[in-house]
Amino acid sequence: MDNAPKNFKMNDDDSNAFVYKQPENEEEKGACEEALENCPVDAIGNDG
Numbered sequence: 152m153d154n155a156p157k158n159f160k161m162n163d164d165d166s167n168a169f170v171y172k173q174p175e176n177e178e179e180k181g182a183c184e185e186a187l188e189n190c191p192v193d194a195i196g197n198d199g
Contacts, residue, residue, distance in 0.1 A: 154189060155182035168194070
């Protein structure tokens, strides 16, 4: 979530992250792609 803080947030008890908003520009898209590549548990996916 550190890679894309504008796009990912933690839930209230910090147990799960979720997509807060879809990337709207190239900077956010790149940050989300970096988060996808660096996720240590493969919890982030890309469905299209």
